[in-house]
Amino acid sequence: QKEVEQNSGPLSVPEGAIASLNCTYSDRGSQSFFWYRQYSGKSPELIMSIYSNGDKEDGRFTAQLNKASQYVSLLIRDSQPSDSATYLCAVNMRGGYQKVTFGTGTKLQVIP
Amino acid sequence: DAGVIQSPRHEVTEMGQEVTLRCKPISGHDYLFWYRQTMMRGLELLIYFNNNVPIDDSGMPEDRFSAKMPNASFSTLKIQPSEPRDSAVYFCASDRRGSNQPQHFGDGTRLSIL
Numbered sequence: 001q002k003e004v005e006q007n008s009g010p011l012s013v014p015e016g017a018i019a020s021l022n023c024t025y026s027d028r029g030s031q032s033f034f035w036y037r038q039y040s041g042k043s044p045e046l047i048m049s050i051y052s053n054g055d056k057e058d059g060r061f062t063a064q065l066n067k068a069s070q071y072v073s074l075l076i077r078d079s080q081p082s083d084s085a086t087y088l089c090a091v092n093m094r095g096g097y098q099k100v101t102f103g104t105g106t107k108l109q110v111i112p
Numbered sequence: 113d114a115g116v117i118q119s120p121r122h123e124v125t126e127m128g129q130e131v132t133l134r135c136k137p138i139s140g141h142d143y144l145f146w147y148r149q150t151m152m153r154g155l156e157l158l159i160y161f162n163n164n165v166p167i168d169d170s171g172m173p174e175d176r177f178s179a180k181m182p183n184a185s186f187s188t189l190k191i192q193p194s195e196p197r198d199s200a201v202y203f204c205a206s207d208r209r210g211s212n213q214p215q216h217f218g219d220g221t222r223l224s225i226l
Contacts, residue, residue, distance in 0.1 A: 043203055043217035044155065088155060099168060100215070104154030 003027065004091050006103035014111050019076040021106050023089030026070070032092035033065055034100065035074045039085045048074060079110045114138070116218035118204050124224045130192040133221045135204030136185055145215050146179055146189050147203040155203070161187065162209070194225045 005024045013019045021035075032051055036044035050056045050063040050072065062075040072091075076083055089103040117136040125131055137144045145160040159169040164181045172179070176195070181187040191198055201222050205215030 043220055045217075099157065099160065101157070102155040 002103075003093065003101050004089055004103040006087075006089050006106045008104060009107040010109050011106055012109045012111055013079050015079060015081060017079050019079045019083065019108055019110070021074040021076075021087050021089075021108065023072045023074075023091075023103055024070055025072070025089075025091045025093070025101075027091070027093040028067075028070060030067075030070075030091045030093045032100075033063070033072045034090040034092075035061075035063060036088040036090060036102075037085045038088060038105065044088055076108075079108075081110045081112050084108055084110045116204055116206050116216055118202075118218035118221050120221060121219065122222045122224075124226065125194060126226050127195055128193045129225075130190065131194045131198075131223060131225075133189040133202050133204075133223070135187045135189070135218060137187070137204070137206030138216055139185070141206035141208045141216070142184070143207045143209060143215070144181060144187050145205040145207075146187070147205065147217075148200045149203060149220075150200045158189070196225045199223055199225045 003026050034046060035048040037047050038044045048061055048063040050065045053065050053067055056063045060077045064073045086105040086107045088105045090100045092100050116138055119134045142163050146158040147155050148158055149155045156171055158171045159179045160167055161181045164184060177191055179189045201220045203217050203220045205217045207215045
């Protein structure tokens, strides 16, 4: 089992819809969880961080964490074509030193 | 403020040659990370430094890979000899301790080994 797993996609959603991106992780002791957005040919960009169970909202983005199920998700409301990118889930499994393990990413396509 | 600066942006070389990738972290950041990204394996941490000292190099794939950080403002990742399977995008990232924020990434070096 991979430490951090994501569906590679592509996930296609129409403009204005809600995009739901999912991620599971293996280490039950993981403490910090992150979502990065990566446009084609660019470097990863941090868009959300979440540390406790529940939802965290930032503009059109909502991160959801369920530590019991070892599951973290990212919802994008009112999806825009500019949201088309690959979204990387990242998990800090050991705390302390900032060592973060990344999933392979889900490619999102927002169709105008 | 300047971000993480990597050079070169692109490198094409023949198998067997030595390759050196360079990184200048953000001033004041005491953590520096080297990542490799491929389609098959995604983004992988190779090695990271704290205060110029290598802390964890368990991600370095082989002895052909080495990394140094001679001072707080400069790091290198060297591959010698290079092989076609080393072709990837290599990212350098930096951060500061206690920020609870993961790394700030450079623009990456796209490496092609022929």
